[in-house]
Amino acid sequence: MTDSLLSVRDLSVTFRLPEGEVTAVDRLGFDVAPGEVLGIVGESGSGKSQILFSLMGLLAPNGRASGQALFAGQDLLAMTDTELDRVRGVSMAMIFQDPMTSLNPYKRVGDQLAEGLVVHKGLSWRAARAEAVRMLDRVRIPDAASRARRYPHEFSGGMRQRVMIAMALLVNPRLLLADEPTTALDVTIQSQIIDILAELARDMGTSIVFVTHDLGVVARLCDRVIVLYGGRIMEEAPADILFNAPRHPYAKGLLDTTPRIAAPLTRRLDIIPGTPRSGGAMLPGCPFAPRCASRIAACEAVQPPLIGIGPAHRTACHLIGEAP
């Protein structure tokens, strides 16, 4: 893909722990086109959040990222902190599951928003505050002008997440990295936040990488989906294909095990046996092999390569052959 906004190649993230080095993300590659919403789905320990942290230069001190992540042609992983600061909060922004950890409890919300514009764009405080109110209004915070003068604790969880989105959008980024931003919210509020993000991608052409464990949220918001397990891509496909004709046993299993609100009831839910991989050394074979019902001898010995099996459709499974 030549028109990618973000092009990740061979991305690995490792952590130094007392018991040795642990690989969270293993030689991952993917692209994000301008205006595209890419969903990255995985369970705990899949490495999904670490991908975003590595792109933002926010890995824990014992973490290390290698490989390449070209954002608008520049390699994010090769940048110094100063260089990264010119990208972060200017053309790339991130929102988190818990907005309170990113808001300063002692500062009025409007001022926290305005600060970024004063620092990054050189606006006057007066102009920056006006812009902050405009953005709070855009994420549908009622009575934005008076809310801007309040403190974070006076906002509900949903309102705080809107503030985070407003803060991320103020600088009009080209790429928004979203780490489970709706997971802690009630379902009707989650729905409102998804609406705002979808509108953003559509009207402002912002690309979004949306990390979540919730397949339903992905189905509503994302154009394309990557299913991650044990730090590796199991399957990657346009949303319609992934949800209607998944090929990888893990992707299928994940869909089958998710209870639905509008599908015929079965007596028992389908299950994936075992527990998600947590830490430890990389296995020589497929990370999902220990839990896979269809595994063959090769699965535990050799890592299956990620191969193309259709237009924009890739999977890594020994049982699935390459498209002719």
Added chain:
Amino acid sequence: MTALLQLHDLTAGYPVPAGLLSRDRLVPVVHDVSFTLEAGRTLGIVGESGCGKSTLGRAILQLIPTISGKVLWQGQDLAELAPEALRRRRSEFQIIFQDALAALDPRMTIGRIVGQPLATFEPHLSRADRHDRAVEALRQVGLSADFAARYPHEMSGGQAQRVGLARAIIGRPKLIVCDEPVSALDVSIQAQVVNLLMDLQEELGLALIFISHNLSVVRHISHEVMVMCLGRIVEHGPRDDFYAGPLHPYSRALMDAVPEPDPRRERGRIGLSLPGELPSSLDPLPGCVFASRCPQVEARCRADRPDLRDITPTRRAACHFVEPLR
């Protein structure tokens, strides 16, 4: 026959300090809750944060004070039991929590944790008997005997929930209140625990009160469903009727908001979210609990709180616009 559990207009809440010289004041969190639960059945209770669903679960188990109304356990008013009698009676109704690991003492082995309730419920048992019963309970939740010698920190989220469940069933209860038991689990583990609860129910004839914000999980496990909003029941009825066509506008809003893993269905729903947020439950308004967000709201909804009425012989709803069928 007497029902297993009956609530009559139960209002319950938490004590808040009222000052140095005065008694603590009880602030109601759930209001006027009435329902009947028969043995072997599952009641799903759904609602958003702050709706009082967990408080209701605790009030039923007498873990927080009743302000008015009654909890009848097999016809017996639990509030009338002396503390010691209530303590022994607790073998019959147990609870499991969302954060299962936090409910396990980190310094005790899994075997001791699981066997501990028997010290109260069956004090005559020898240590060896207690251990055997613990191993048996672990086996019932799908954990092998060697788990008895392990410690809580060695458990994964799903295993910790199984341990909590083993401890809950060791006294041979008739009811388990499950307070968001699968909300913190990965989806592949969530299905394992839901299936386990359904298997145990069949095997042991358990009644379950399954409290959750997840309408899809509740649909799977429940025989009947109750929706709560700001401390009140707004709808209650059989599972299939409820999911085929919820009566209350709040139930409908909740159901419409659930994202389903189906892109074709979901894309059409972008931009249709119900606006607004629920008001605080601390300063309740006079009318319907959902009035501030309801798309159908009229003046009387803000003035008069609609009663929870029988709409059909098996369904109840609290909405001025849902008329009883004749």
